[in-house]
Amino acid sequence: MGVVDAEQPAVEPHDRIAVSVKDVSMVFGNVHAVKSASFDLPKGRFLTILGPSGSGKTTLLRMIAGFDRPTGGEIFINGQPVSAVPPHGRAIGMVFQKLALFPHMTAAENVAFPLKMRRHDARRILEKVERYLDLVRLGGYGNRRINELSGGQQQRVAIARALVFEPDLLLLDEPLAALDRKLREEMQLEFRRIQKELGVTTINVTHDQREALVVSDEIIVMNGGSIQQKARPVDAYRAPSNAFVANFIGVTNFVEGRVVELAGSRATIEANGLHLAGLAADATLAGGKPCAGAVRAEQIRVAPKDGHLDGLETVVDGLVVDCIFEGERVVYEIRVPQLGDVLMRVFDHDPESHLQFGPGDAVRLGWNARDMHVFAK
Amino acid sequence: MTGSRSKSVVLWTFVIAALLMLSAPTVVVLGASFTAGNIITFPPDGLSLKWYGAIAQASDLRQAFVRSLIVATICTVVAIPVGTLAGIALAKYRVRFARSIQIYLLLPFTIPLIGSGIGLMLVFGNAGVLGKLWPVGIACCVINLPFMIWAVTASASNLSPDLELAAANCGAPPLQRFLYITLPAVLPGVITGSLLMFILALNEFLVSLLLVDARSVTLPVQIYNSIRSIITPDLAAISVVFIACAAFVIALLDRLVGLDIFLKSK
Ligand SMILES: Nc1ncnc2c1ncn2[C@@H]1O[C@H](COP(=O)(O)OP(=O)(O)O)[C@@H](O)[C@H]1O
Numbered sequence A: 001m002g003v004v005d006a007e008q009p010a011v012e013p014h015d016r017i018a019v020s021v022k023d024v025s026m027v028f029g030n031v032h033a034v035k036s037a038s039f040d041l042p043k044g045r046f047l048t049i050l051g052p053s054g055s056g057k058t059t060l061l062r063m064i065a066g067f068d069r070p071t072g073g074e075i076f077i078n079g080q081p082v083s084a085v086p087p088h089g090r091a092i093g094m095v096f097q098k099l100a101l102f103p104h105m106t107a108a109e110n111v112a113f114p115l116k117m118r119r120h121d122a123r124r125i126l127e128k129v130e131r132y133l134d135l136v137r138l139g140g141y142g143n144r145r146i147n148e149l150s151g152g153q154q155q156r157v158a159i160a161r162a163l164v165f166e167p168d169l170l171l172l173d174e175p176l177a178a179l180d181r182k183l184r185e186e187m188q189l190e191f192r193r194i195q196k197e198l199g200v201t202t203i204n205v206t207h208d209q210r211e212a213l214v215v216s217d218e219i220i221v222m223n224g225g226s227i228q229q230k231a232r233p234v235d236a237y238r239a240p241s242n243a244f245v246a247n248f249i250g251v252t253n254f255v256e257g258r259v260v261e262l263a264g265s266r267a268t269i270e271a272n273g274l275h276l277a278g279l280a281a282d283a284t285l286a287g288g289k290p291c292a293g294a295v296r297a298e299q300i301r302v303a304p305k306d307g308h309l310d311g312l313e314t315v316v317d318g319l320v321v322d323c324i325f326e327g328e329r330v331v332y333e334i335r336v337p338q339l340g341d342v343l344m345r346v347f348d349h350d351p352e353s354h355l356q357f358g359p360g361d362a363v364r365l366g367w368n369a370r371d372m373h374v375f376a377k
Numbered sequence B: 001m002t003g004s005r006s007k008s009v010v011l012w013t014f015v016i017a018a019l020l021m022l023s024a025p026t027v028v029v030l031g032a033s034f035t036a037g038n039i040i041t042f043p044p045d046g047l048s049l050k051w052y053g054a055i056a057q058a059s060d061l062r063q064a065f066v067r068s069l070i071v072a073t074i075c076t077v078v079a080i081p082v083g084t085l086a087g088i089a090l091a092k093y094r095v096r097f098a099r100s101i102q103i104y105l106l107l108p109f110t111i112p113l114i115g116s117g118i119g120l121m122l123v124f125g126n127a128g129v130l131g132k133l134w135p136v137g138i139a140c141c142v143i144n145l146p147f148m149i150w151a152v153t154a155s156a157s158n159l160s161p162d163l164e165l166a167a168a169n170c171g172a173p174p175l176q177r178f179l180y181i182t183l184p185a186v187l188p189g190v191i192t193g194s195l196l197m198f199i200l201a202l203n204e205f206l207v208s209l210l211l212v213d214a215r216s217v218t219l220p221v222q223i224y225n226s227i228r229s230i231i232t233p234d235l236a237a238i239s240v241v242f243i244a245c246a247a248f249v250i251a252l253l254d255r256l257v258g259l260d261i262f263l264k265s266k
């Protein structure tokens, strides 16, 4: 599908938009669960809405599914406004957080249900159910009752049920949250594989930043009901648009200070009397205003106290507080008196220097100016 | 050791005593029904099936039994839709007057039956329908409906609200959601409740007594009337048939939904 579109650039852009959310708000009493959210999602894409618990992700998804009506704004699916369309009139498949499989039906009956409701004929239903059970690798399990299936198998039934009627859109509301880590990571790749195989437009909701980075074409980061950033995973990670996003995705250290100089994309901040150069990452920065410099744990290098950190623009002294061995990397927690005793986390992926420093060691740490993103506070 | 031993002895003594007390009437009636003599005694005076033969011949008993079955059927047929819908509504929605409804659900235990019986007698008397069978069925239904509602709410409150949303998402309009998802989920409760309603209506004595006349007596009333003249062993035999009916319904319940769900009903 994507290939065809790429070869025909003459197609109107709005024909390629599967979902368009325009200024959508949701107010419950005095809780503003979603605040004027807007985004467009092109057909065939995998979008993840990422945010902490209570940030309005489920509310947004429920409005798209048609379970709740927005208190403001409008949602368009394939260009049509859908506020007046009940959930059963929308061709949207959904995998619920608690799966919501029908307990009194077998796996195959669950998958057949959407087709039955759409009055497909019996032979076609049998064919399609079999095809979709195969797709989710549950061929031969059709006659099992739901409680005779494992957690991972139930997930797969739920996916098959959501996809069997070839919906315009697939919604996933944290269906993996309850699984153990290994199964969760396996299912993430499974979602990705199936989505690519069918090319179905997908909106996934999660609070797991790793999942968002792994499975998505695009990420929307939400906080307190507002969209913070919409970007490709790489960009959300490398160029977060504000301090919240920088903090929520990845492990980030913040140095608080105030802006002393702005020159193009370069910002110099003053923190605890020290001048540090960084990248101006926020359009609202202004000289003299309080700000925060964000540096990722993996962008910081550590050296012995008298060692050299050649080529790094910012170098400060620190004291190792803790050293955590995580297998593929070591995480140092280092106190930096020069920056007002801020505690910085640093990843060391270099196998040869593993466990080089212990608690109490004096070290030196440094980073590039372009790796410190400066945000307004 | 000895402490827990003597405790279990005491416990078992109580259990056995309770079982004896509960089953004694049944055993006595059962024994008495097989007597070969002409008066009702226990232990029976010889063994025979002659009193069962006698009740098979006695058209008044047979007709009363059929009337009881009709009453129980009417009661159950009315209770199923009313109780099911009420039970689902109570479990699913935050109904107004929820407190008053809870009190209503306790009524069968608190209001003396004679009180509700007299009330119903006045109502049906005013309507001029006393002596017909259907008012007896309706009356049994009104009095015992809370049992039906309990059985259904017990099933329905286990039902996740996500299930109906999932069905909507699958393309099911409201009626289909109810028929294919909600109803099957509460079916064990409906079966439990309706069998219970059937037994209760079959056995109902006091209310029937107030609502029937000579042409519409139900079996319990018929038996009661007979006792007042002479007590013959045919009454024991019909009682056994009666008990067998109830036992059959309980066995059916166990087969269909299992007794544990019935005992768990709130
Ligand atoms: N039906 C509701 N009534 C009142 N408040 C609600 C309701 N649903 C959600 N909220 C509130 O809206 C906010 C967002 O909730 P939700 O969308 O469930 O967040 P998330 O899925 O991101 O955890 C929360 O503060 C929540 O308490």
Ligand SMILES: [Mg+2]
Residues within 6 Å of the ligand: A057, A058, A059, A174
């Ligand atoms: Mg949620």
